[in-house]
Amino acid sequence: MRVGFIGTGSMGSMLIETFIRSGAVNPENVVATNRTIAKAELLAANYPGLQVARSNKEAASQADLLFICVKPLEFKDVIEEIQALLTPEQIIVSITSPVLIRHLEALLPCKIAKVIPSITNHVLSGATLCIYGDRMKAEDQKRLENLLSRVSAPIRISEEHTRISSDLSSCGPAFLAFFIQKYIQAAVSATGISEEEATRLASEMTLGTGKLLTDGGFTPAALQQRVAVPGGITEEGLRIMEKELCSVFYDLIRTTHAKYEEDLEKVEARFFGTKADEERDAFTSFPYEPPCP
Ligand SMILES: NC(=O)c1ccc[n+]([C@@H]2O[C@H](COP(=O)([O-])OP(=O)(O)OC[C@H]3O[C@@H](n4cnc5c(N)ncnc54)[C@H](OP(=O)(O)O)[C@@H]3O)[C@@H](O)[C@H]2O)c1
Incomplete structure (x- = not known):
């Protein structure tokens, strides 16, 4: 071939x-x-x-x-x-x-x-x-x-889930790398650990976490439960993340889907000189209200 x-x-x-x-x-x-x-x-x-x-x-x-x-x-x-x-x-x-x-x-x-x-x-x-x-x-x-x-x-x-699937699979590496970069920057400036050492630790951790979530049989929830023993340090960290980050993911999805709609509209115009409103709405509808604390 x-x-x-x-x-x-x-x-x-x-x-x-x-x-x-x-x-x-x-x-x-x-x-x-x-x-x-x-x-x-x-x-x-x-x-x-x-x-x-x-x-x-x-x-x-x-x-x-x-x-x-x-x-x-x-x-x-x-x-x-x-x-x-x-x-x-x-x-x-x-x-x-x-x-x-x-x-x-x-x-x-x-x-x-x-x-x-x-x-x-x-x-x-x-x-x-x-x-x-x-x-x-x-x-x-x-x-x-x-x-x-x-x-x-x-x-x-399914084609109707192209955007959200691409967000997770193709944009995901950039989003995850952003999270890791911010974590490293905070670690360096708050504690004085070298950037090189923090990057190595975070990168190895990311690889291992990926393996646990694929070959290791863990779901994201089960992995958190396994690491965060009741009353322990991880549990405290997760509590902060739940409070501060939950709505960020809804904003992220809303933003990527709005950009997708814009691109779709331009592509429709290029291909057919028209826009297909009904179809576009069906492709991009998802609940907007974050169920966050
Ligand atoms: N980046 C990602 O992680 C990712 C993941 C999944 C899907 N995608 C999709 O992949 C597509 C390409 O993205 P990219 O990041 O590879 O973009 P890119 O780096 O800009 O590559 C596009 C290439 O197409 C060439 N090109 C443009 N018009 C052409 C024409 N008429 N004939 C022949 N070649 C032409 C450009 O040539 P020149 O060198 O002359 O500019 C350029 O090398 C996008 O639709 C993107 O959404 C990207």
Whole structure:
């Protein structure tokens, strides 16, 4: 299977490198292109055998499975450029959450999938979120998931939960890293521990916690209960966090969903010159009242 990539920015190049490093794909079976072609050429220099296509059309015509890794508002131009070349046997994968399956099915004759990767895939970890259009048959889904499972845990989600699932899986590493950074900064300034030592301790702790929550069989609640013995220090710390942080997560979700709505509206306008209010509301409705103390 020949795997193509249009867009070798942050996520496109991460996916290419990760697929190749994991052995999921040989460089000879990768064709990649990018608006600024030097970025694709750099990948070819690092992975001999990888073919650089000089245009989106060239990449599209050579790939059985084509990842489109451009930003939401860049998507329509790419689609318009390649649509006449595509065939019903090809699989097109969008990694962009506000570009909906129906946007692509309306314009392309191929099988359509949406896959939301995560920076965690770079270390062969974390999830890839999978959403399929009707033309993706069971064997197509299996073929794609076989590839994704070499670098991640492919998890099927419904399109209406794309945003919240992406918040958890793809934005999550940044949010968690922010929390850890703030914890380290407080530790350094309050106690004088070196930043290097605090960072090492927090990073090892994060890795171990991830393992406990996946392979270790703990739920987040069970893990807190296990560590926080009654009357102990952890319990006091958790009490402060419950008081101070609970509503932050609601604000976070409200903010990411508002940005998503904005992006969706712009993409709708780019694709169809209209906006689909009812559908958009259905995609983004969730309870806003934080059940916080
Ligand atoms: N960052 C994440 O963790 C993450 C996770 C999941 C999904 N995503 C999604 O992935 C998508 C890409 O994000 P990114 O962070 O990789 O963005 P990025 O670093 O800006 O990469 C986009 C790439 O697309 C290229 N491009 C733009 N228009 C093009 C065209 N017409 N033809 C060919 N190439 C073109 C750009 O080329 P130039 O070099 O010329 O600019 C750039 O290299 C976004 O929709 C984002 O939402 C991101």
